């Protein structure tokens with residue numbers, strides 16, 4: 340089993356002295372949050388991140404806009420966060436109400452404060468191997484594999500899904516020329532009806548489809564490493580892409596609950612610390 344919690348703890352332990360150094364230099368890191376509307380799950384996610392921010396010594400200025408907020412209201416909130424000197428990174432909670440164009444709002448965010456690494460400038464930086472915030476779930480998966488010393492350099496990694504939050508940035512990340520990446524990455528999707536031919540020959544399979552139970556034991560070769568990134572929520576119930584039966588075939592596998600999730604949150608704070616370090620000129624990628 341490859342649980343995410345020890346990985347997240349290691350990442351956060353590494354951040355602690357860096358946060359202390361920022362605070363000592365008079366630059367307490369600030370994670371700004373913007374929530375639009377009354378969705379209770381979204382409010383819960385924001386609260387959880389604010390609690391973690393406080394625990395780590397961050398400030399977390401928050402803007403909560405009403406359910407009927409306009410695009411102009413959202414852009415004004417983003418402008419406020421962009422201009423605030425004590426805010427180094429900003430989290431815009433997704434999804435937003437239907438009248439809000441999330442992509443347009445994302446474009447208005449200062450790319451250097453984009454803690455999720457999803458701004459087109461940061462996707463471009465990722466594609467070009469330039470420093471900048473990396474999307475949190477892909478970065479967490481690379482860190483998880485490195486933590487458990489599962490080598491991927493030179494090995495066949497197959498990603499099931501090419502979505503913009505997970506599969507596509509993960510493919511860019513794992514194909515970069517670095518010791519913890521450097522993989523032969525294949526990306527499969529609905530345009531590849533025989534996708535199992537690819538997952539079956541891979542040494543590492545990463546599920547990123549958001550289709551409950553899509554990955555079954557017959558899609559895998561014995562001893563493979565399996566990372567479950569894709570999930571769908573039905574109410575509060577979490578339905579993973581990776582069927583439980585895959586555990587019998589895999590050599591190493593993330594648990595159905597507590598796998599990639601904790602690493603995603605840790606990487607969010609890593610991005611925030613690095614944003615603060617870059618701004619005050621003390622390092623960061």
Ligand SMILES: NC(=O)c1ccc[n+]([C@@H]2O[C@H](COP(=O)([O-])OP(=O)(O)OC[C@H]3O[C@@H](n4cnc5c(N)ncnc54)[C@H](OP(=O)(O)O)[C@@H]3O)[C@@H](O)[C@H]2O)c1
Pocket residue numbers: 476499500501502503504505506507527528529530534547548549550553568569570571599600603
């Ligand atoms: N654990 C976490 O912290 C975390 C964080 C972020 C995202 N996620 C999860 O990651 C998943 C992916 O998110 P995303 O936004 O990157 O992706 P997305 O936009 O939802 O795209 C899903 C991808 O899966 C492919 N796919 C769907 N059904 C398929 C099928 N039957 N056969 C083959 N391929 C199929 C799609 O192919 P096409 O492109 O051909 O349509 C698409 O590329 C979601 O479940 C999301 O909840 C988890």
